[in-house]
Amino acid sequence: MDPTRRGFLKAAVTAAGAAATTPDLAHAQDQDHGHDHQAVPSDLTLRVKALESLLVEKGLVDRAALDAVVDTYETKIGPRNGARVVARAWVDPAYKKRLLADPTAAIAELGYAGGQGEDMVVLENAPKVHNLVVCTLCSCYPWPVLGLPPVWYKSAPYRSRAVIDPRGVLREFGLELDGDVEVRVWDSTAEIRYLVLPERPAGSENMSEEALAALVTRDSMVGVKKVTLAREGARA
Ligand code: FE
Numbered sequence: 001m002d003p004t005r006r007g008f009l010k011a012a013v014t015a016a017g018a019a020a021t022t023p024d025l026a027h028a029q030d031q032d033h034g035h036d037h038q039a040v041p042s043d044l045t046l047r048v049k050a051l052e053s054l055l056v057e058k059g060l061v062d063r064a065a066l067d068a069v070v071d072t073y074e075t076k077i078g079p080r081n082g083a084r085v086v087a088r089a090w091v092d093p094a095y096k097k098r099l100l101a102d103p104t105a106a107i108a109e110l111g112y113a114g115g116q117g118e119d120m121v122v123l124e125n126a127p128k129v130h131n132l133v134v135c136t137l138c139s140c141y142p143w144p145v146l147g148l149p150p151v152w153y154k155s156a157p158y159r160s161r162a163v164i165d166p167r168g169v170l171r172e173f174g175l176e177l178d179g180d181v182e183v184r185v186w187d188s189t190a191e192i193r194y195l196v197l198p199e200r201p202a203g204s205e206n207m208s209e210e211a212l213a214a215l216v217t218r219d220s221m222v223g224v225k226k227v228t229l230a231r232e233g234a235r236a
Contacts, residue, residue: 078147079218081112082195085145086221087213090200100124103195107145117144117193123186123223124197130181131196132170132223134162135188142193146218153222163187173224196223203229 055061085107089096099106103120107113120142123131135141136159141149152158161169166183170176177183186194198220204212219225 073148077143082145082221083213083216084110086197086216087209089197090212091209112144114144117142119191121192121194122197123194125199128181130177130183132162132166132183132185133194133196134159134185136163140188140193142195145195146221170224175225196221198227201227201229
């Protein structure tokens, strides 16, 4: 299968067309016959393709420009940027001071700036203070440092329960906080975007900045997890 986005969309439409016009019940009933079936693409994929085709046909958007935007968010912007900010703050006290005093400028020092990151606030975790970020209204998220928000961040249960029962939400992410740890919940707005500066894990004293950055997960920068020496897989 063509691994590019354009190829995927093309294949998706072809598969949907085939599924719609050639129902093959005998084939469907015989599931174990030695090859994988291509699943019919989701409604969302088909809608995207239809919308894109229409916009291109009307001359309103350029395919190359669309691909450039998608490529930017798929490969250039993401939580690895935020991880580099965190690791720099851990190893460079002067940088950490600037990061807390003027987050937007300090983050821009590392080259991360732009839409949805114009007014950043960095929240420092400490042994007795844990910060948790949510957008109760919708899905506001600091794109330049974390990329696009994960599905759970946009879900209604997370958005409501993060403020009603933050400790319960954290427990579901596997994070049990002691009773004397203060939990601060921060509600993002259209202007202000938050980045949690997690605690540097014990035992990481001799690690390089690069190795430290590799430990920092997206979830730890939203505040639903801590950073540990064994980096956990991110939750989709
Ligand atoms: Fe929002």
